[in-house]
Amino acid sequence: MAQQMGNQPMIVLSEDSQRTSGDDAQSMNITAGKAVAEAVRTTLGPKGMDKMLVDSTGNVVVTNDGVTILKEMEIEHPAANMIVEVAETQEDEVGDGTTSAVVVSGELLSEAEDLLDQDIHATTLAQGYRQAAEEAKDILEDVSIDVDADDTEILEQIAATAMTGKGAENAKDLLADLVVRAVSSVADGNEVDTDNIKVEKIVGSAVENSELVEGVLVDKERVHENMPYLVEDADVAVLDDALEVQETEIDAEVNVTDPDQLQDFLDQEEEQLKEMVDQIVESGADVVFAQDGIDDMAQHYLAEEGVLATRRVKSDDATKLARATGATVVSNVNDIEADDLGFAGSVSQQEVGGSQQLLVEDVENAKSVTLLLRGGTEHVVDEIERAIEDSLGVVSVTLEDGKVLPGGGAPETELALQLRQFADSVGGREQLAVEAFADALEVGPRTLAENAGLDSIDSLVELRREHDAGNDAAGLDAYTGDVIDMEEEGVVEPLRVKTQAIESATEAAVMILRIDDVIAAGDLKGGQVDAGGDDDGGPPAGGPGGAPGGMGGGMGGGMGGMM
Template identity: 80%
Template sequence: MGNQPMIVMSEDSQRTSGDDAQSMNITAGKAVAEAARTTLGPKGMDKMLVGSSGNVVVTNDGVTILQEMEIEHPAANMIVEVAQTQEEEVSDGTTSAVVVGGDLLGQAEDLLDQDVHATSIEQGYRQASEEAKAILEEQAIDVGADDTELLEQIAATAMTGKGAENAKGRLAELVVDAVTSVADDAGVDTDNIKIETVVGGAIEDSELVDGVVVDKDRVSDAMPYFVEDANVAVIDDALEVAETEIDTEVNVTDPDQLEEFLDREQEQLRAMVDDIVDAGADVVFAEDGIDDMAQQFLADAGILAVRRTKSSDAAQIARATGAQVVGNVGDIEADDLGFAGTVSQQSVGGSQQLVVEDVEDASSVTLLLRGGTEHVVDEVERAIGDSLGVVRITLEDGKALPGGGAPETNLALELRDFADSVGGREQLAVEAFADALESIPRTLAENGGLDPIDSLVDLRSQHDAGQSSAGLDAYSGDVIDMETEGVVEPLRVKTQAIDSATEAAVMLLRIDDVIAAGDLKGGQIDGDDGGDDGGPPAGAGGPGGMGGMGGMGGGMGGMM
């Protein structure tokens, strides 16, 4: 071969190696954390996310922000996955997990500059993570199903800083009532809690309905609007004459043929309704359409019917009433029917809704959420989703922790002591892990307009004195007992955040070579259009032209 280079990659391929690859990935991960950092805590700010189609989302929910940003950088997406995992597992703490992940990368960057090998950092981080989770387990507060007040505090804490905060007391009561209503020996199935939103009224007007609320009304005014002791049929089929699979044409040469054709259609529709009547159904929820003639036959039989029911609503009704979803009207039998004490059409928030109540076979409830505008209602729904999740996992685990940065401050103190028992350069990584955890109280202070250094000094002083539940009141700037003040979070929210953040940081640190098959598309890290505005941040795009994090159709330019 002589001195000729051997080319093993395509001309379009891009490769970034060694320190450049680590720096690029760390910078991308830190940029994601910075995007979400200002939303943390009771004084966290909101983000307005504008899509390419013009749709607007206003929220401070970490996972929603990161998903709507349409991040394309592969390393940055690993941090986004931290938020997604946190949301899927525990419903809350997404911003905290991302912030900790970003700070772990920042601390690791300093260690790498000191010639500490990435493997040593990885081992130290993993040891610190395991020790941190063990410490949290020891400090956790026991919570039982009868501790209603504590459960309401946990639900309210999950809403703090979000659009529903002004009414969090009322909403927390509804959330706890909803979760305890559907709880059984097997646990809590939140699928039995339906959330229905209504634009109009105040958030405080939200209510809990013991049953299922469907945003539909009966298909004919001739049908009853109230049915008591109802046998309920859920049908994934249309009560219409089936269309042929191929194009057909019917030629009618005289009126008798037309009448015969219409009679045949009428007979088919009557046969469908007769099957429903013979099964004993009083109420029908059809996922497809209902022909006008079939509507009349159903009304004549005194049956309340709803057409084009959403599949999610149909599944909810089936779970609530014990009905079996029938795929073909002709196959319906009495055993397929469910039961509800009442099914009625009611006016809720100025719109007609079908309310299925007093169910026997399964517990099911509906949270009716109210708000002045669509954006307000959407944010309340996200807050309620988080609260339902944290109450559920609290009941499952029976453990909780004080909030307000108290666990992180205490962990940092304990981990620094633990670091003394760790040999080698891993000790530096354990201490760095402790510093990264303090990013939570530091960010709470910054977002609250407080001096982060003074706040951290006060917190450390209280924890040194043995006040393990001392946290930062972002409103007053005082260090208070969070457990006494009712600022409480599930244990699993914290342990999951530490787990996810550690795994993501370690995975990025171990990457020393980035090979792209082609040019990765995407804007700069700050979401601009690539124009000359002074150049991208350090590492943005990175060596080799790695793609960045494109904003939502350019609508997020400069957000970071």
């Protein structure tokens, strides 16, 4: 970038920098965003397909979870990454709807492209999109259905809907029941902390053998063979400390001139360990979970006292144990008191999925539970875990908000209908942006139909007709191709999944549309910044993968092969 000063050019940017501005910058960014949406679009809906992602080390992930696909693809183009953030926000906030959010973002950009070609200013578009998004949230609130936290049937339907089209679908009824029971166990009124639900994957057996343990499963075993396998009515101590002799904090050297001195030294260490164990026994503890090490001699003393102990417990497991049993985590073993102990009806060592684990059950206040997920192979059980995490998210959100929407593209069709009517009341060119927003939302039902092998135009026409007639719960049954009442069918999703998707998709699209200058401090990996090709006649940006120009490294090679 150089400015002319008299006859002398003034260099403002470094030679390595690249700049794309005006229509070229907008076009490049829109193309990048659309390409991201296209990458995940075929995974949407109950008949969506999966993606196989292979990283540079050969690890394979098979999934149709939108956010997982986009993370694994290692997308590098900055505008494309803004769309990836939409999926990540959706995942963090509500746990499901990541693919829908990304596809809507891509469609908003696509609709905007046509309007930009008609010389409608990007700021006008942004204003219209924001107005439409605000109105859309009000419309969704009006058509939402109230749900009682005690209505387990609807909660199970919500959990099952979140799993539909994923690897867990065959056993979705059983898994939905487990998810609802798990969330209900840890719910505190309308507040749900899903961190209190531990998900353990076990390769082997069938998905149908998955189960819920009301308590905590710790992937550890007792440290000494003379310790009991089972302790009933257990008083549980959780230590953030080691049962070992303290090392001196400064470098010290001990000179031993007499064997008796060495023996005294060893006896003193033993005495220290014995005192620690005595302190634990005096507190009344008969089960010990230590986050640090336990000396061999301390293990021996604990075993003599009939105490079941394990060491090097992960800190999040220790937190769950404390929550479940009511114990207080003790940071110094010498300070342990009876009041610090928790209670469990049973602590036992059992074989789970081929390995020995400690199972803490029958806790009075099971505010921490464990979902044991089984599957025939590692890839299967990984995909089931992703489905379960989405499901846990939507059930938690429903308990917190108490509002749901029908699925099957029903909310999008109703929004499109009402937003077109709303557009008439919007003045100026923003009206065109609101209409474009309404058209963009119909990408949901259209994609559902396409992925199910149906005629998308016929399906959309039928959906519009039903909604025109006042049936706002009419959605598309991807299996039969019929338009049916989704509320009656039990296909529902939380209101917040849809409102969050529209909010984040709109914000990302507006941000991308308002960019008219891209200045890169250096070459974007794998390709030039500008969409047309480099200055010295090199190949267009995006690399050999076949992705649109300007997609850069990870998007060029990586995404080109994906689509």
